[in-house]
Amino acid sequence: MTLAEEFRERNFNIYGQWAGILCIVLCFALGIANIFTTNVLHIIISVICLASSFVLLFIEVPFLLRICPTSSKFDDFIRRFTTSWMRAAIYLVLSGIQWASLAKGACSLIAAAVFLDIAAIFYALAGLKSQEFIRSKTLGGAGVAQMIV
Template identity: 75%
Template structure:
């Protein structure tokens, strides 16, 4: 299945996964950008944003779990997020943490909060429509990881 066919499948978990990939890039960039502020509370939230990006990398790109040396505890933690509802809950929690960053004043971390919320909505819609989680083959879903190993 090509990338275009994946998007035409109308499976919201594919949309959620690709939105998650954009979240990884955005959380990483905004976490680094806001860590250099002079607001101590904003620095804490930017570190949370960076940690979120790190966790999302391993959740959304399963191929990395096979090639990166990680502990068994971390692998078990990541494997908890295999259903649409678990991923929706995880994204919602990460989004809520970034929304709380408004306490330190308005910053670009709001963009991460909005995009994490959109990804959560995609996964929640997939769960509500009883769609099975389908990982993108491009990101190491059903095809790529088996070909490499």
């Protein structure tokens, strides 16, 4: 199945997963970019943003749990996010942390917060519509995901 066919299925889990991939890239880039500021709160939140990019990477690309050496506690933590509702929850929590950066003034971390909210909305819509949780085959879904879970 091609990527275009996956999007035509109108399953919000696929949209959420691809929005999550965009969030990974944004969180990584903005986390690094905002470390070099003089505002202590922005530095702390940018480090959290950078760390969340790696957590999201393991959540959205399940194949990485197989090939990267991780602890069993970390694996158990990541495996909690196999439903649409749990993914929506983690994205909302991470978004809330990024929105907290507004406490000391606006910065580019707002972009990460907005896209984390978008991914959370996609996963919440999938949960509301009771859509079957599927992963994008492009990112290691189907057969690869079954070996991990």
